[in-house]
Amino acid sequence: MSQVITDKHGIQHYMITINVNGDDYTRVVKANTLLVNVLRDELDLTGTKKGCELGDCGSCTILLENKPVDSCMILAIEADGKKITTIEGIAESSELDKVQEAFINNGAIQCGYCTPGMIISAKALLTRNPHPNEKEVREAIAGNLCRCTGFVNIVKAVLKVSEETNDKEVISNE
Amino acid sequence: MSKDYAVIGKNVPKIDGREKATGAAKYAGDLKFPNMLFGKILTSPHAHAKILSIDTSEAEKLPGVKAVITHKDVPALKYGISPARWDENIFCIDKVRFVGDKVAAVACIDEETCYKALKLIKVEYEVLPAVLDALHAMDEGAPQVHDEYPRNINTEIHQNFGDLDKAMAEAHYIRKDYFVGQRTYQSPIEPHSAVSIWKDNKLTIYSSTQSPHYFQYYIAREFGLKMGDVRIIKPFVGGGFGGKLEPTGLEFAGSVLSKLTGRPVRTFYDRHEMFAHNRGRHKVYMELTTGVDKEGKILGVHANFVSDGGAYTSLGVATSYYAGGLLTLTYEFENYKFDMIRVYTNLPACGAQRGHGAPQPKYAFESHLDNIAKDLGIDPLEIRLRNARQPNTVTINDFGINSCELTACLEKAADISGWREKKGNLPKGRGIGIATGSFVSGAGYPIYRNDLPQSAAMIKVHEDGTAATLYTGAVDIGQGSDTALCQMAAEAMGYRYENMKIIAADTETTPHDFGAYSSRQTLMSGSACKQAGEEIKKQILDIASTIMSLPPDDLDCRLGIIFSKSRPTAKTITFEEAARRFFVLRGPLLGRGVYHVPRLGGTFKGAAVATSPAYSFCAQISEVQIDEETGEVDVCEVWDVHDCGQVINPMQLHGQVHGALYMGVGEAIWEEVLFDDQGKILNPNLGGYMLPTALDMPIVHSELVESYEPAGPWGVKEVGEGATNPTMGCFNNAIYDAMGVRIDSLPLTYEKVWRAMKEKREGKKEV
Structure with missing residues (x-):
């Protein structure tokens, strides 16, 4: 349980430590502080977008312990002690991740607002299933709304990554 | 597309693809300024009601609240986007006309304080009967939405071309059908957002806009400012589809809140407020x-x-x-x-x-x-x-x-x-x-009557010729105009797309363009960019002719290589070399383009x-x-x-x-x-x-x-x-x-x- 600090108005604040993109950050948050707001406002990681704050659009998708979740649906205190990956940390080096590259090369990005969440969901799928079929791709991104592309080139980009991934690589990544 | 083109007709990578794929792209709601406040608008809970009184005193007392404004604090001048019918006020004065109509606004140190402050504003309403069914809006005795428009008629059109009666009389078969559409909403994934900074008599607004020009014009008009003292900057925009073409309460209220507090103010709609602001399909x-x-x-x-x-x-x-x-x-x-x-x-x-x-x-x-x-x-x-x-x-x-x-x-x-x-x-x-x-x-x-060209563009070649920057007022809201226009500029210059940079949609640094609507930019902004590129090419070939001792008419430039058209074996020079020489001898290498629509209709x-x-x-x-x-x-x-x-x-x-x-x-x-x-x-x-x-x-x-x-x-x-x-x-x-x-x-x-x-x-x- 995180350390509790009570301010002069009697409001409780919680000290949490989250590991974001490989680094630990300790912050004091309120009980109602959303994880998405800690990432965006406290850590300036604005690649995680807010589109609805109701868990409908998927723009704020991050990896929490390697699982894709809407960060607007998670309280910051729930993430205490947990490992988080945002779009800023999805590539292992300064190079682009293969999913990012495929999105750029296949016309999967238009306005770009859904893109970070979409890439996170696609990355999570490809990590657990390196060779999904089209239906599996569509299911994996069904929680991410895009208003620009009709999903046509997004699906194409994800399948392209799968095509270009050889199984040797998959095993070595694991 | 003809194979003769070097840059257009090709799938070049999107110019902002990397920024968007890495999360680096900043949208209006991602922007942060020192000392920035947060602003929210209080809206009407009633579809139609008289405002009897507004009491902001409790809200003003709440710690963290820096300003509370109502119609008394803003110009009463009506605005709109169709000049034939300016019918909106920044805040409602005597009555509200829909659930979501703007009544007051607050600026606070954080978002949470905004919501608390809004709850403390007391508005006394007298609820009026409302018109909710368009087919009965014209009925005798129906409630009036605006006093100035009897029977609630906003626009009435009767056009008659040819001789319909004659055509129907001669017809072999006549059929009548009746269909009904529905209200839809653009629902861009990025909610509307703006940061307004009113400082030293100059108003700067970063906004999720489809048209910095119309924002600049209408905001300057509303506040009695010179257009030159209003700067509208479009950061990345997360989709528009028509809904971000006109300034909203966010810009108007945000500007006043910034002026009163002397601080930058970020205003924003949540998803519900976007549906209420609407401007979607009729x-x-x-x-x-x-x-x-x-x-x-x-x-x-x-x-x-x-x-x-x-x-x-x-x-x-x-x-x-x-x-x-x-x-x-x-x-x-x-x-x-x-x-x-x-x-x-x-x-x-x-x-x-x-x-x-x-x-x-x-x-x-x-x-x-x-x-x-x-x-x-x-x-x-x-x-x-x-x-x-x-x-x-x-x-x-x-x-x-x-x-x-x-x-x-x-x-x-x-x-x-x-x-x-x-x-x-x-x-x-x-x-x-x-x-x-x-x-x-x-x-x-254009939307309001004026004689401005539809689009203008400038290109500035870097002093050593290794880059060229396209300055355009055209607005990329995701459709990819920044990419397409750079392709068009590079093609016209005889340059490489990879070396193009772009500065777009900022009323202070880029030349005029009406913006992203009516599918206009590839044709209209593209025409201006092409012309600007051609002007660069003409100058670069002129200087190259002195270096190569060949007549300029015999020279051409393609993908940054300048060559003789008649002598395929003649030594070529690079665009960079010619551009550098140009700068040394003649100063900045600039190209300009402008596009007017011929008189139509x-x-x-x-x-x-x-x-x-x-x-x-x-x-x-x-x-x-x-x-x-x-x-x-x-x-x-x-x-x-x-x-x-x-x-x-x-x-x-x-x-x-x-x-x-x-x-x-x-x-x-x-x-x-x-x-x-x-x-x-x-x-x-x-x-x-x-x-x-x-x-x-x-x-x-x-x-x-x-x-x-x-x-x-x-x-x-x-x-x-x-x-x-x-x-x-x-x-x-x-x-x-x-x-x-x-x-x-x-x-x-x-x-x-x-x-x-x-x-x-x-x-x-x-x-």
Whole structure:
């Protein structure tokens, strides 16, 4: 349980430590502080977008312990002690991740607002299933709304990554 | 596209692809400034009510609240975007006109304090009867939304071309049908946001806007500022689709809050507030009467429409003219009557949504035409071929058509979809439908009357020639104009796309452009960029001729290499070398371009709306599977064939077709903004307002026909909106083909299909 600090108005604040993109950050948050707001406002990681704050659009998708979740649906205190990956940390080096590259090369990005969440969901799928079929791709991104592309080139980009991934690589990544 | 081009016609990587894929791209809501405050607007809980009093004293006392403003603190000057009807105030003065109308605003140290402060503002209302049904808004004794507009009539159009009575008298067959559209909302994934900074008599606003120019003009006007003292900057924008074309309460209230506090103020809508601000598609009630000869050739059409405009005008005057004006494009007929009334209601204001005014009338007309084809025993493809618009024609309402390959679009769509094999041969429950569409390539006239050119551009070559920056007022909201315009500039310069940089959509640093609407930028902004590039090329070849000792006429430049056209073996030099020499000897290497639209259109009232230098055309065929038990509509496959002239970037172009079609898919089957009997939105969120997901989207085939538009740079024209127009009618026709039921209102929900099938089975209704 995180350390509790009570301010002069009697409001409780919680000290949490989250590991974001490989680094630990300790912050004091309120009980109602959303994880998405800690990432965006406290850590300036604005690649995680807010589109609805109701868990409908998927723009704020991050990896929490390697699982894709809407960060607007998670309280910051729930993430205490947990490992988080945002779009800023999805590539292992300064190079682009293969999913990012495929999105750029296949016309999967238009306005770009859904893109970070979409890439996170696609990355999570490809990590657990390196060779999904089209239906599996569509299911994996069904929680991410895009208003620009009709999903046509997004699906194409994800399948392209799968095509270009050889199984040797998959095993070595694991 | 001819193989002779080095940069255009190719799939270059999107210029901002990397920033967007890495999360580095900053949108208005991502911006942070030192000492920044947060602002929120208090809105009306009633559809129609008198404001008796507003007490802000409690809110002002709350720690963290830095300013509270009401109508008393802002100019009373009415604003709007259609100059014919400026009817909005920053904050309501004596009454509110819809649930969500603006009443007051606060600026606070954080978002949470804003919400607390809003709750402390006490507004006393006297609730008035509201007009929620457009068809009764004109009734004698109906409540008045605006005193200035009797019977709630906002826009009234009566146009008459040719001799409709004569045409109908001569017609072999006349049919009348009635269809009803629905309210939809653009629903960009990025909510509207703005940061306003009013400091030292200068107002700077970063906003999610489709047009910095219109924002600058209307905001300067509202506050009595010189346009030069208002700077509008567009950061990355997360989609617009028409909803971000006009300034909102965010910019107006944010500016005043910033002026009062002396601090930057970030204002923003949440998803619910976006639905309330709206400016989405009008619900149109459409009666169509058409007379045809024995062969199904259209002799005359009467379109008689009423639309629900909501509480304010927004762009609704233009929308109303577009609704009927664009109906003359795809099929040739010489007699046309168009009557339209847009009424005010106590609902959120409607405006311009992708395909501005055209998609619902197109749904009605394409369904109506299929009814006529069936009555006459003509194949739906055939009746369209017989009436299809031909190139180099003029519509009855004076729109000049240059290129038009609609016939080729229909033929190709039929071929690739297997129309002729499938039509009449599909099993029960499966159907195939067809429809056409057309759209402007940029509005011929700006929204408010002025003589500014449509677009201007500048290019500055870096001193050592290793980069060139395009300065354009054109607005990339995701459609990819930054990329396409850099391709066009590089092509004209003889330069490499990879070396292009762009600064766009900032009223202080970039030259004028009206912005992203009416599918105008590739043709209009592209023309200016091409001209600027050509001016660079002329200068670079001139200096190169002195270096190479060859006449400038004999030189050309391609992909940054300057060479002799007549002497293939002559030594070449690089663009960089020539550019560097130019700077040393003559100073900055600059190119300028400007694009004016020639005078277009007729002289009748409203003749300017829907004029354009060029029109796109398209044909769509779709195949659906209907579940006979549940009425579920499964759109299996869609074939879209577009005549969009020449192509600058094929991948982006097809992306536009996919997106426009996607919006049509949603509007066709699921999307509708719903209200309760008090005028409150029932589904103001993306769970209740159902955008199609990746699982709902059919298989899409996007194809083109060869076409060259003489009015466009390198032969280009529209692609961003046209594919929204045919979709709803196309699906409706496919549903009819599958089940023999005609759905006469949008959206074509499972329930409506189920009910129609039930009624048909029980013999209650025959189409």
